[in-house]
Amino acid sequence: MxxxxxxxxxxxxxxxxxxxxxxxxxxxxxxxxxxxxxxxxxxxxxxxxxxxxxxxxxxxxxxVLNQLALQLNELGLAKLNLKELHPEIALKTAVYEFINYQATHPKFGRILWHEALQNQGKYYKQIDWNQSYKYLLEILEKGMKQGCFRQLDPFLTAMHINGVCNFYFDAYENIKHLTPNIDLRSPEMIEKHAEAAIDFIMAGVVNKGE
Amino acid sequence: MxxxxxxxxxxxxxxxxxxxxxxxxxxxxxxxxxxxxxxxxxxxxxxxxxxxxxxxxxxxxxxVLNQLALQLNELGLAKLNLKELHPEIALKTAVYEFINYQATHPKFGRILWHEALQNQGKYYKQIDWNQSYKYLLEILEKGMKQGCFRQLDPFLTAMHINGVCNFYFDAYENIKHLTPNIDLRSPEMIEKHAEAAIDFIMAGVVNKGE
DNA sequence: GTCTATAATACGATAGAC
DNA sequence: GTCTATCGTATTATAGAC
The missing domain is CATH 1.10.10.60 (Homeodomain-like)
Structure with a gap:
């Protein structure tokens, strides 16, 4: 037995x-x-x-949500000391690191999307995510003040940047069917996405008129 | 009784x-x-x-998914005859109409997000969404050929544009907690989002060097 | 075509042995 | 600290009267 x-x-x-x-x-x-x-x-x-x-x-x-917030704050943007960099470099770095984080921690975005959709953010609200979000705002505001970024609404711009970075990963299960011949998860494609996203975002934000 | x-x-x-x-x-x-x-x-x-x-x-x-695809094709971009417009005008119009569609049909995006997340796009795959998606690709490609848009990867750019338009609406239940004093669903804020999104996207795409 | 009643099962949670 | 066994309930789906 x-x-x-x-x-x-x-x-x-x-x-x-x-x-x-x-x-x-x-x-x-x-x-x-x-x-x-x-x-x-x-x-x-x-x-x-x-x-x-x-x-x-x-x-x-x-x-689990708590752990996620901790991980994000530890591994994330905090250690980069972005405030002391030139806003353009800081923004490029932040976007690159954020995309890299999404690529290596795919659960992060998915859990938050489920949370928004099925719980209407009920549990999201109980956790302090502000640090990581505020970094981006500060970079944008500093760049605008210095004149190297255009005059934009910082909050909306932060949302738009987030959308550019996220959509590729989080809508993956749907959009993979639009490009059956391309593996959107290969390191090469992710790198392409990162480069294109940075290029797109910088073009949208940087003040070219100087 | x-x-x-x-x-x-x-x-x-x-x-x-x-x-x-x-x-x-x-x-x-x-x-x-x-x-x-x-x-x-x-x-x-x-x-x-x-x-x-x-x-x-x-x-x-x-x-329900079928109905959604039908509605999108009917009410959506098809009737705008975007192919005959100047690419810049066509892109602006497409983005504006898409954001307007999202604002007036909030269920559309939510159903597709649920589909991607919880069904891994299993049912999404069975439906032909290509029309609406291909309009955007065609506008981008035409603009690049004409030189009024920068040389970009059309597919990635389409994803980035989608992200800029969508995130505001579909992540609403989470991000509303980041700005407790602002009603992100008021017509005024949505209009601001639309204007900022168009501005951001056009700056990211249009060729300024001419 | 619409209803009530119920079968069949899946699932969160608990009791209690070891 | 870990397990097995089970309770109670919620939920999809169907049978059958009207």
């Missing part, structure tokens, strides 16, 4: 594995669509463990 | 009402998240009617 081998008991490890699998599942289906059974099997534990470490599926989801 | 008044029997009307309510529900929650009960109550019929007129929730969803 062989039994299922029992798991090594390690709270830290188990909790981290659940969070990882949860991020994967939430990225695919969002809070509502995610299945606790999938999170359990994805992390190699039973469903009951999820409720031992986290109060509910909802709490687990909130924790 | 009062009874629930029976519905007037009219197949056409009932079917249309179900489709309307379904579009509403799918726009909110996508195929998986949508509840047939909500679609039923939203259209004033019972759940059984959905299965009488449509094979299943899935079939109903496919029909």
């Amino acid at each position: 062989s039994r299922k081998p029992k798991r090594i008991r390690d709270a830290e490890v188990t909790k981290a594995q659940i969070l990882d699998a949860a991020m994967e599942e939430f990225a695919k289906y969002g809070l509502n669509g995610a299945r606790t059974e999938n999170i359990a099997s994805g992390s190699g534990v039973t469903k009951a463990m999820i409720y031992y470490y986290f109060e509910s599926k909802e709490t687990l989801y909130q924790e | 009062s009874r629930k008044p029976k519905r007037i029997r009219d197949a056409e009307v009932t079917k249309a009402q179900i489709l309307d309510a379904a579009m509403e529900e799918f726009a909110k929650y996508g195929l998986n998240g949508a509840r047939t009960e909500n679609i039923a109550s939203g259209s004033g019929v019972t759940k059984a009617m959905i299965y009488y007129y449509f094979e299943s929730k899935e079939t109903l969803y496919q029909e």
Whole structure:
């Protein structure tokens, strides 16, 4: 009579594995669509463990969002010290890093889109995302003040820049059908997107009249 | 003994009402998240009617996507005869009309985002969206050939333009929390977005060196 | 063509043994 | 700390009366 081998008991490890699998599942289906059974099997534990470490599926989801915000602030734009650079260089760098982040962390954007669409931003609201967003605003405002950027609405411009960077990745599952012969996820195409996006954005923002 | 008044029997009307309510529900929650009960109550019929007129929730969803593609082709860019205009005017018009379409048909973008995210474009693939997408490509290519647009990758540029137009609307539920004092859905703000988007896109595309 | 009632199942969450 | 077994409910879909 062989039994299922029992798991090594390690709270830290188990909790981290659940969070990882949860991020994967939430990225695919969002809070509502995610299945606790999938999170359990994805992390190699039973469903009951999820409720031992986290109060509910909802709490687990909130924790995933928290982790996301932490990761973004750590790995993201903070360490680049963009404020001290020339606005043009700062903006180019920020856009490049942001696209790179999207390419290497595809779950990030997807979770936030699911959040906006199916939860109407209910949980997004509970988390402070401002740091990363404000960097971009500051760069734009500084560039306008210095005259190297055109006079634009900083908020709308930030949204437009975001759209240029994001759409390629987050609408991928639809637009891949428009170009069946091109692998939009290949490093070469992503690099092309990054270059074209930077070119497009800079042309849209930089003041050529000087 | 009062009874629930029976519905007037009219197949056409009932079917249309179900489709309307379904579009509403799918726009909110996508195929998986949508509840047939909500679609039923939203259209004033019972759940059984959905299965009488449509094979299943899935079939109903496919029909909604079909309707969407039809509406887009009818109301959209086709009637503008953009090919005969100067590329700059054509692009400005296309962007303006597209933003206007998004503003007046918010369900359109939401359904497609849900489709990309939760179904990985499985049903999107079954429908021909090419017309509307190809208009934009043709405008860009014509402008580049004539020299009034810069030499850009037409496909990537089309994606970037799409991102500029869309993000404002489709990420609304998240970004509204970033600007609690501004109503991003007011006609004034949408008009500002449209103007800024056109300005941004034209600056990114038009060849200034001539 | 429309309804009520219900079958069948999937899923979040919990109890309790080990 | 981890497991198995199960409860309770929500939900898609169908059967059958009117």
